[in-house]
Amino acid sequence: MNGLLLAVILIALLILRMNIIVILGVATFWAYYFWGGGELMNVVYDMWDASNREVLLSIPLYILAGSIMSQGSIAERLILLMRSLTKPIPGGLAIAGLLSCGVFAAISGSSAVTLLAVGSIMYPALIQEGYSRPFSIGMLCAGGTLGIIIPPSIPLILYGVMTQSSIADLFLAGTGPAALILVVLSLYAMTVNWSKRGDIWDAGEIWSTFKGAIFALMTPVVILGGIYSGYFTPTESAAVAVLTALAVETFAHKHGFIHLVTGRFGAFGETMKDVSRLVWRVVGDTSTLMGSLFPILAIALSLNVFMTYEQVPGQIVEVMTTFIDSKLLFLVMTNLLLLAVGLFLDIGAAILILSPLLPPMAADYGMDTIHFGIMMIVNLEIGYLTPPMGLNIIIAMGAFREDFLTIVKGVIPFILLMLFCLIIVMFVPSLSLFLID
Amino acid sequence: MQKAKAFLRYLKLFEQSLCFIAFLVMAGALMGDVLRREFTGSGWFGAPQVGVVGMIIVAYMGVSLASANGSHFRPRFADIVLRRWDDLANRIGELGFAVFCYFLAYIAFSVAYESYELRDVSAVLRWPIWPVQGFIVLGFALVAVRHTLYGIFLELRPLPPESVEGMEVATDTTAADIKDGERDYQQETQR
Numbered sequence: 001m002n003g004l005l006l007a008v009i010l011i012a013l014l015i016l017r018m019n020i021i022v023i024l025g026v027a028t029f030w031a032y033y034f035w036g037g038g039e040l041m042n043v044v045y046d047m048w049d050a051s052n053r054e055v056l057l058s059i060p061l062y063i064l065a066g067s068i069m070s071q072g073s074i075a076e077r078l079i080l081l082m083r084s085l086t087k088p089i090p091g092g093l094a095i096a097g098l099l100s101c102g103v104f105a106a107i108s109g110s111s112a113v114t115l116l117a118v119g120s121i122m123y124p125a126l127i128q129e130g131y132s133r134p135f136s137i138g139m140l141c142a143g144g145t146l147g148i149i150i151p152p153s154i155p156l157i158l159y160g161v162m163t164q165s166s167i168a169d170l171f172l173a174g175t176g177p178a179a180l181i182l183v184v185l186s187l188y189a190m191t192v193n194w195s196k197r198g199d200i201w202d203a204g205e206i207w208s209t210f211k212g213a214i215f216a217l218m219t220p221v222v223i224l225g226g227i228y229s230g231y232f233t234p235t236e237s238a239a240v241a242v243l244t245a246l247a248v249e250t251f252a253h254k255h256g257f258i259h260l261v262t263g264r265f266g267a268f269g270e271t272m273k274d275v276s277r278l279v280w281r282v283v284g285d286t287s288t289l290m291g292s293l294f295p296i297l298a299i300a301l302s303l304n305v306f307m308t309y310e311q312v313p314g315q316i317v318e319v320m321t322t323f324i325d326s327k328l329l330f331l332v333m334t335n336l337l338l339l340a341v342g343l344f345l346d347i348g349a350a351i352l353i354l355s356p357l358l359p360p361m362a363a364d365y366g367m368d369t370i371h372f373g374i375m376m377i378v379n380l381e382i383g384y385l386t387p388p389m390g391l392n393i394i395i396a397m398g399a400f401r402e403d404f405l406t407i408v409k410g411v412i413p414f415i416l417l418m419l420f421c422l423i424i425v426m427f428v429p430s431l432s433l434f435l436i437d
Numbered sequence: 438m439q440k441a442k443a444f445l446r447y448l449k450l451f452e453q454s455l456c457f458i459a460f461l462v463m464a465g466a467l468m469g470d471v472l473r474r475e476f477t478g479s480g481w482f483g484a485p486q487v488g489v490v491g492m493i494i495v496a497y498m499g500v501s502l503a504s505a506n507g508s509h510f511r512p513r514f515a516d517i518v519l520r521r522w523d524d525l526a527n528r529i530g531e532l533g534f535a536v537f538c539y540f541l542a543y544i545a546f547s548v549a550y551e552s553y554e555l556r557d558v559s560a561v562l563r564w565p566i567w568p569v570q571g572f573i574v575l576g577f578a579l580v581a582v583r584h585t586l587y588g589i590f591l592e593l594r595p596l597p598p599e600s601v602e603g604m605e606v607a608t609d610t611t612a613a614d615i616k617d618g619e620r621d622y623q624q625e626t627q628r
Contacts, residue, residue: 011515013533014512014515015515015518015519015526016519016526016529016530016533017511017515017516017519017526017527017529017530018511018530018533018534018537019509019510019511019530019534020509020510020511020512021509021534021537022533022534022537025537025541026537040544041544041547041548041551043544044541044544044545044547044548044573045548047573048548048570048573051489051492051493051496051497051573052489052493053489054485054486054488054489056489056492057463057467057485057488057489057492060460060463060492060495060496061463061464061467064460064464232471235467235485236467236470236471238467239464239467239468239470239471240468240471242464242468243468243471280457283453283456283457283460284453284456284457284502286460286495287452287453287456287460287495287498287499287502288499288502288503288505288506288508289499289503289508290492290495290496290499291496291497291498291499291500291501291502291503291504291508292499292500292503292508292509292510294496294497294499294500295496295497295500296510298496344512344514345512346510348510349510
């Protein structure tokens with residue numbers, strides 16, 4: 001009876017335009033009050049325990065590093081390099097766009113930032129080179145989604161925190177599926193734009209663009225190389241990423257090093273002022289993002305503690321196994337559920353709500369938790385491209401001034417391709433797990 | 438309404454300044470730890486815990502900043518049900534969020550007070566934990582005040598940011614700002 005009443009209240013809260021903090025919070029307080037002995041203070045104690053974790057430190061720091069990098073000239077430098085590398089290949093400019101999205105995603109860790117940073121430069125260039133509007137915008141929207149599967153990725157960290165999986169392993173597991181998506185999208189771009197190709201490779205151009213992008217290319221190497229060589233933990237690597245981002249912007253891209261060496265201290269002071277203004281702005285943005293994500297994370301973890309204590313996931317698994325008797329049916333049902341959730345919910349919220357429930361069920365069907373997490377992220381990644389809440393569609397409408405139908409028409413082939421990749425990720429666990437011991 | 442608008446501006450400046458300082462503490466502690474380990478061979482005792490304190494301050498003061506920038510996640514698919522009573526539904530949404538945050542701030546205050554009475558300290562640093570828990574109280578209390586004002590003066594609500602992820606610079610513009618701008622524009626054109 002209490003459960004039914006809770007469901008009615010939650011639907012009423014949705015209709016009354018409450019945000020996710022309220023909806024999740026009411027559900028948590030309700031659970032503690034009616035099924036947890038009535039101790040409401042335990043909700044805040046669990047929120048406190050959830051907040052007081054070192055592993056979470058990496059989230060704001062990766063976001064900060066990504067914000068610092070994305071507001072500089074990195075995207076432009078990467079695109080110039082990728083253009084010089086893909087010039088003679090059919091559909092070369094489109095492939096350059098996809099590769100730029102991939103590399104930029106490895107720096108920023110965000111889908112929206114990748115789409116905006118690369119798309120704002122690539123979209124006009126693609127149109128000018130004769131690529132169709134729907135294809136160009138669909139390709140950039142799809143390329144932008146790579147930000148959440150290529151490490152470092154905030155959704156992967158959230159999944160790791162919620163399921164107590166190794167974040168370093170999740171980062172490694174994301175590389176195979178990300179490479180698959182990148183290859184499949186590039187092959188499609190090549191096939192539909194077979195007639196569009198440029199001149200032969202120019203070694204001088206490649207060298208000069210490589211020199212311009214060297215610091216941008218080094219950043220993911222430092223971050224990921226540091227983690228996998230055992231030199232830093234993922235949390236420390238996030239701090240190193242911030243330090244690297246600040247150093248690259250100040251000393252390399254804003255010429256601070258040259259000003260300092262040549263004794264132009266006035267110019268160096270101006271550079272420092274610029275960087276300080278940038279840091280003030282990005283700290284505001286990052287705090288805003290933390291403020292929107294963190295209470296949901298803390299409340300979801302509090303609910304997670306309650307459910308684990310009351311053995312709810314185990315009971316759900318027991319009930320589900322009586323209805324779903326095969327792993328295949330479970331996978332199909334789970335993916336349909338995730339696709340439906342991706343239509344309406346932000347990926348962060350979806351992971352926080354579903355991670356306590358689905359991975360234990362997957363484990364019961366013999367699936368690896370890391371593999372399941374990657375499948376979940378690839379599935380929810382498609383939600384960035386599906387109306388009505390597709391984030392990349394919304395951003396593309398605003399940033400590229402294109403109408404809704406053009407964008408939807410453009411993303412449909414890419415949604416189908418990503419569904420194809422999802423099926424491969426689902427049925428070939430070794431694609432995700434081949435790098436993990 | 439102008440007084441409320443000015444109050445919210447100062448409040449945002451206060452919150453962002455606090456977040457800025459806490460961010461410096463957090464990033465500084467972790468980077469200091471890595472650099473010190475690099476140069477002296479041993480890390481900085483308790484640095485990650487100091488970083489966690491900074492993160493908690495950023496996170497809970499950021500809740501109000503997220504409100505100021507309209508960045509809280511809200512499922513919008515059910516908005517269609519009350520579309521005819523848009524203003525009323527928005528007002529209920531704002532005041533409902535405020536009530537929930539007052540309640541959460543009260544429970545968080547009870548927890549912080551209990552920690553104060555029991556003289557709870559953190560495991561690594563041996564610092565009292567109630568001042569840090571106090572930021573949970575402060576964060577939710579400020580959100581509650583902010584949304585109470587939004588519920589009373591709907592024009593003060595921020596416009597939705599350009600990105601749901603909040604990574605982009607959120608529009609710092611409210612409906613009231615737009616009205617002010619339109620009034621100024623009309624006055625200019627009449628002249």
